[in-house]
Amino acid sequence: MDILLFFQSIRNDILTVIFTLFTICTEQVAVVLIAAIMYWCIDKKCGQRILFAVTGSITINSTLKNLFKAPRPIGSNNLESLRTETATGYSFPSGHTQTATTVWTAIIEYFRKWWVTLLGIIMILGAGISRLYLGVHWPQDVAAGWVIGILVSIVLVKLFDYVYENKSYYILLLTLILFAVVVYFFIGEELVKSFALYTGFVLGYIVEDKFINFSTEESKKRANIFTNNKSKPKLSVKILRFIVGIITLGIIYVAAKSLVVLLLANASEEVLLIADYIRYTIVVFWGIAGAPFLFERFGLN
Numbered sequence: 549m550d551i552l553l554f555f556q557s558i559r560n561d562i563l564t565v566i567f568t569l570f571t572i573c574t575e576q577v578a579v580v581l582i583a584a585i586m587y588w589c590i591d592k593k594c595g596q597r598i599l600f601a602v603t604g605s606i607t608i609n610s611t612l613k614n615l616f617k618a619p620r621p622i623g624s625n626n627l628e629s630l631r632t633e634t635a636t637g638y639s640f641p642s643g644h645t646q647t648a649t650t651v652w653t654a655i656i657e658y659f660r661k662w663w664v665t666l667l668g669i670i671m672i673l674g675a676g677i678s679r680l681y682l683g684v685h686w687p688q689d690v691a692a693g694w695v696i697g698i699l700v701s702i703v704l705v706k707l708f709d710y711v712y713e714n715k716s717y718y719i720l721l722l723t724l725i726l727f728a729v730v731v732y733f734f735i736g737e738e739l740v741k742s743f744a745l746y747t748g749f750v751l752g753y754i755v756e757d758k759f760i761n762f763s764t765e766e767s768k769k770r771a772n773i774f775t776n777n778k779s780k781p782k783l784s785v786k787i788l789r790f791i792v793g794i795i796t797l798g799i800i801y802v803a804a805k806s807l808v809v810l811l812l813a814n815a816s817e818e819v820l821l822i823a824d825y826i827r828y829t830i831v832v833f834w835g836i837a838g839a840p841f842l843f844e845r846f847g848l849n
Contacts, residue, residue: 549624555677555680584835588793593712596708602650610643627683644678646692654701740821748828
């Protein structure tokens, strides 16, 4: 509490804006945009690594929250918490911190450039400190988010690389079964949604890799028939990919949510959880496999 009160004592308008931005950069919309731009437009494999690591990390985070059921500091005496609308569920470990750490650890490990490493460290530290500054997490929540985020990112990235190189899809399906067992014992709304994200990625990745296999590079034949080089598509193609992908993803999301509201307005909590699981699985599956299919059909590959 002394640490949280210290951060509260140094608050000012500028610091509040800075740390609020750090928090926003780890929330759902921002992570989706970062992953989508990387996966669809810049570097497909890096995007796949990020998505696999972050969907797995979110599922693990939700499991741990449901296991420990730690209360947040929000509402404690003398503490004024900010941006509490983003502080849902239990406290330990910090989801924002773990997500930022997972994403940026995967990016740092992939590119291995000093400026990417520096930027990643700033984003990781900033995300964690922002949760203390806003008064929505305890210090141990943030510390655990950093440690778990790094470990989970390293392990899942290595696992993905093995699957990627050996086409060992069965490993992904085994992890899916393992997480399903965990969800069964620690069931909760956030955990079900997190597991749906992971399910959507695993199924989408297998379908895309086997049947679509789009690329963020294009082949250009040179005069010498024995050589072939890779070059990046034009910026206009990348922009069109992003527009097609994000618009169709938004349509799928809104349509799926509308159907749930329309058809299951008076359904039981269990039925709504199943509907949410299916809905989020479909949305992520579309982003991983459906949008790339459209890229192929529209000649944007």
